[in-house]
Amino acid sequence: SQQGEEDPQALSIQEGENATMNCSYKTSINNLQWYRQNSGRGLVHLILIRSNEREKHSGRLRVTLDTSKKSSSLLITASRAADTASYFCAPRAGYNTDKLIFGTGTRLQVFP
């Protein structure tokens, strides 16, 4: 298993702006997942992108994956105050073990 590393550690923006978070990992993967965590709550799965996919959309979320650079990005368009949360990426190798390893996340603050 491997851990994703999110960047930046913290991000502050105004409502309506776009937010971009990046994730890097070290070895080959089967898929990469993004999760959101509101303060004091559990994680919520946002989106999964497979290694043979380059881009995926879900509502205001856009995820890209570049396996040659071992990196992924999460873009939240037209952000809202309710998007304030921590965001984690979780690369998944898919063999030998079925656990997800999380990094320290990106803490996003969206000001009204």
Add this chain to the structure above:
Amino acid sequence: DTGVSQDPRHKITKRGQNVTFRCDPISEHNRLYWYRQTLGQGPEFLTYFQNEAQLEKSRLLSDRFSAERPKGSFSTLEIQRTEQGDSAMYLCASSSRPTGGISYNSPLHFGNGTRLTVT
């Protein structure tokens, strides 16, 4: 889908006491995971089950920690002789293994955790 349920939501205990947490996964999910999270950090993997079998346990987990899933449904996590360093949020998650599908494409569904404070 009633979601993953964890009990209690909060637990305050004195150092040296034993505590037990319970997790009820989504009913059709056969995989169950325990994570621990401290302030400002991401969730740290502790252990996971497929049905009643404990398939992996973190090397970070001391002998004071034990988890069970006796009937392949709910799970308990026990911490014996608690220490102040055990203070954290303990998260449970579950996932399904689709018939004929690939398990590692299944997302994890998390509960809202049990916050443990050891005084």
